[in-house]
Amino acid sequence: MRTVEELIGELKVKIIATLGLMDVTPDDIKDDDPLVGGDIGIDSIDVLELVMMIEKDYGFKIESKELGARVFASVRALATYLSQALERKA
Numbered sequence: 786m787r788t789v790e791e792l793i794g795e796l797k798v799k800i801i802a803t804l805g806l807m808d809v810t811p812d813d814i815k816d817d818d819p820l821v822g823g824d825i826g827i828d829s830i831d832v833l834e835l836v837m838m839i840e841k842d843y844g845f846k847i848e849s850k851e852l853g854a855r856v857f858a859s860v861r862a863l864a865t866y867l868s869q870a871l872e873r874k875a
Contacts, residue, residue, distance in 0.1 A: 786872065792864035800860070803838045804831050816861045832857055839863075845870050 787795070797811035800820075809825055821827050827835075835857065836847045845867065847853045856866045 786875065787868065789861070789864045789868045792867055793860050796860055796864055796867075799838060799842065800827075800835065803834055814860055817859050820857045820859055820863070839867070843867055843871070844874075 793816055794811065797814045800806070800814065801809050801811065804827065806825060814825055818824060821829070821832060832853065836853065840846055847856055856863050
């Protein structure tokens with residue numbers, strides 16, 4: 786089982802790759818900074834791409850706008866959600 790910290794590192798790389806963020810490194814994405822509207826400039830269209838990546842790579846659907854807002858609050862929030870979801874699935 787992957788830890789939240791391991792998922793954070795993995796997700797940073799996937800976010801950069803999924804969104805084609807050429808000038809961003811994993812270190813540029815702070816664990817607790819807001820993902821949407823934060824320093825790296827993720828907008829609602831980008832969130833849709835990330836939702837599809839989560840479905841494809843982890844097998845979980847983000848079913849509601851409320852859940853999405855909570856899950857995409859930060860990389861740590863996303864990693865925590867995935868960690869708990871993976872535990873339930875195991």
